Amino acid sequence: MKGCIFNIQRFSIHDGPGIRTNVFLKGCPLNCIWCHNPEGLSPAPQIKYSPEKCIGCGECTKVCEPKGHKVENGMHTLEFSRCIACMKCTENCPSGAVERDGEEKSVEDIIATVLRDSSFYEKSGGGMTLSGGEPLYQPEFALELLKAAKAKGIHTALESCGMTSAENIKKVAPYVDLFLYDYKATGEEEHKRLTGASQRQILENLCLLEELNAIVILRCPIIPDVNDNDTHYRGIAELANKHKNINEINIMPYHSLGNSKRRKLGLDPLYEAETMKVSRAKEIKEAIGKYTGKEVKVI
Numbered sequence: 001m002k003g004c005i006f007n008i009q010r011f012s013i014h015d016g017p018g019i020r021t022n023v024f025l026k027g028c029p030l031n032c033i034w035c036h037n038p039e040g041l042s043p044a045p046q047i048k049y050s051p052e053k054c055i056g057c058g059e060c061t062k063v064c065e066p067k068g069h070k071v072e073n074g075m076h077t078l079e080f081s082r083c084i085a086c087m088k089c090t091e092n093c094p095s096g097a098v099e100r101d102g103e104e105k106s107v108e109d110i111i112a113t114v115l116r117d118s119s120f121y122e123k124s125g126g127g128m129t130l131s132g133g134e135p136l137y138q139p140e141f142a143l144e145l146l147k148a149a150k151a152k153g154i155h156t157a158l159e160s161c162g163m164t165s166a167e168n169i170k171k172v173a174p175y176v177d178l179f180l181y182d183y184k185a186t187g188e189e190e191h192k193r194l195t196g197a198s199q200r201q202i203l204e205n206l207c208l209l210e211e212l213n214a215i216v217i218l219r220c221p222i223i224p225d226v227n228d229n230d231t232h233y234r235g236i237a238e239l240a241n242k243h244k245n246i247n248e249i250n251i252m253p254y255h256s257l258g259n260s261k262r263r264k265l266g267l268d269p270l271y272e273a274e275t276m277k278v279s280r281a282k283e284i285k286e287a288i289g290k291y292t293g294k295e296v297k298v299i
């Protein structure tokens, strides 16, 4: 079986225990205004363009049938809305200014890459983490990856926004050692405003994970002037307190890298702020810690 991924990151230490290999699957049902990984939004391969690398040679214009690329007076422009993702320009561009983002890979290929670091997993208690995007946007592919990893005795973690069917959760849960489960907003209207979707299914799936005795770490992106407020801190703590299978809360401070990635993909930023300072993230950790006995970490 094949699926679409946009990265395999080896030697990760923030997405589950020990040293891990993160596999990033494409496609996401949410559209969070601060999205840290916008290359995971689209389920299909796409192009990304880095203008600072462009030398204005015009090679892309020779192969782009819908005429998305133009070079006039040595100045190159790209109209993303014309792109049909044929990828010909990525093959013709000599400077790497246009690149492919996302590719189809088989379960076997990915697991072969993951297995290269088996000795590190054994020493550190690490393993494979599926991330994205939302890994369960490609549910059958995610399931096969998880099954293949477990068949090789590898610890598995699944980072999920929770926006998927109960059926998908039930299917993958037996093959997931740890769920890294996002909690982004407190209150239905706030969740819709920040992510474009209802929170109902996400909260129901969290209850389902408790019924299934799945181990969960709550992952909370904290975004300046968006959800860094006491109502949300209490909301995070109350949710963690409610579910006995949540053993830890992770604070994920906002960083601004997502916006430079958005621009390369032809997407305008939906939100802009400076990367959160470490000192501010520590204050938030303490503020949440006042409302819960569960461990709170900044990652």
Ligand code: SF4
Pocket: 047, 063, 064, 065, 066, 067, 068, 069, 082, 083, 084, 085, 086, 087, 088, 089, 090
């Ligand atoms: S990938 Fe898009 S921009 Fe590039 S040649 Fe094909 S249609 Fe044109």
Ligand code: SF4
Pocket: 053, 054, 055, 056, 057, 058, 059, 060, 061, 069, 071, 076, 092, 093, 094, 095, 096, 097, 098
């Ligand atoms: S082929 Fe690459 S370097 Fe040349 S004009 Fe097109 S984007 Fe720029």
